[in-house]
Amino acid sequence: MAIPKRITKEIGRLVSEPVPGIEAKSHEENIRYFDVTITGPVQSPFEGGAFKLELFLPDEYPMAPPKVRFLTKIYHPNIDKLGRICLDILKDKWSPALQIRTVLLSIQALLSAPNPDDPLANDVAQNWKEDEQGAIAKGTLAPWSASREWTQLYASN
Template sequence: MANSNLPRRIIKETQRLLSEPAPGISASPSEENMRYFNVMILGPTQSPYEGGVFKLELFLPEEYPMAAPKVRFLTKIYHPNIDKLGRICLDILKDKWSPALQIRTVLLRYSCFWYLYGFAD
């Protein structure tokens, strides 16, 4: 990781994401700006999204970890909790955000989002 201007916490979290990837999730920082992550999540089995590969972008604002990451789907997807710009209504990115949460936590929440917010509704 070449970006020496990054806070140590972001560097450590990025190293963990790369060395211990979460199941069904691929996340790698952009070479141009290590605050941007390219994310791919596999659609869950036994769901309308099974077999799909969903691209997302995750951005860590300057205020991170005091402010939540910004995340949106780049892959067009129909889901009642995702708007037309790919933004998801997820509590931990809004009023439930805590600096104790990490990038990995957010990605894991996205990977189980399908189950938390019911695609059958």
Template sequence: MALPKRILKETERLLADPAPGISATPHEDNLRYFDVIIAGPNQSPFEGGMFRLELFLPEDYPMAAPKVRFLTKIYHPNIDKLGRICLDILKDKWSPALQIRTVLLSIQALLSAPNPEDPLANDVAQHWKEDEKEAINTARSWTIQYASQ
């Protein structure tokens, strides 16, 4: 089955002009499925980590948001133990004007600015609110343990 032109164009751009700190490579056998690596942003508890994610474009993309989840374990209030991500543009704020690149940049930004006020992992968010310094130390140690190459 042929892919829509839009997916082909977005894929070409991702490969030819990758966003800094992000790589997204489509699977040869399924061009709607991408292996993604996001480098932990500088000045964040995730700095130095390389986080593996999977991104899948549903049949109705771009009318529906891509499905994205972390495969690398991460200690973050907006990412749960299954790797699901609490991000408005992956849910109710999705717009067909957005692209794969925008989604990945937004996830990278979420790593720079965890939001414990809109959690997916309630225990992590609680830790972040009660003792941010300790939560950041836990996030750093998880990054070293699970996301170091």
């Protein structure tokens, strides 16, 4: 089966115009499957981590969103213990105008700005909500000590 031009073009752009903090490589044997590494954003509890993800483009892509999940364990309200991600553009807000690059940038942004009001991991979201004032007062996300700890344990190089 031939690979659509769009996928070939998107892969070429990912290689020729890499996104800072994101590395995505397609498999030679299945060009629809990608190994992704996202570096934890600066001034987030994930700073210093290198998070492995897998991304798969279904046959319906770009009419259907890519399937993406974290392989590295992460303590985040919008990512569950199976690595599934609660992100609107991966579900009901998907548009064929979006690209692999856009999806990866959105996931990187989610690491910088977790949304405990739309959680996938309710226990993590509750912990964040209970200590939000401490996070704001310190000017960092330091109260997310579990996130920092998990980043050191599971996402350090």
